[in-house]
Amino acid sequence: MKFSTQNQIEGKLHKIKGELKEMAGKIIDNPKLEVKGKVEKIVGKVQEKLGQVKKVFGK
Numbered sequence: 001m002k003f004s005t006q007n008q009i010e011g012k013l014h015k016i017k018g019e020l021k022e023m024a025g026k027i028i029d030n031p032k033l034e035v036k037g038k039v040e041k042i043v044g045k046v047q048e049k050l051g052q053v054k055k056v057f058g059k
Contacts, residue, residue: 004054011048015041 018041025034 002055004051007051007054008048009051011044011046011051014044014047016044018042018044 018037018039021037021040022034023037025031025037
């Protein structure tokens with residue numbers, strides 16, 4: 001598997017995990033978990049975009 005594709009897949013997984021953590025934090029009223037979820041979601045978006053950029057430039 002190409003590195004760019006792998007980054008895109010891992011980024012999507014981080015986004016999903018982040019969304020789940022964020023929702024769980026809201027449901028159980030845990031602000032720390034909610035923030036961790038938001039951070040992981042952002043990391044996932046960045047990693048996914050990095051994979052897209054690498055795919056465009058063929059690296």
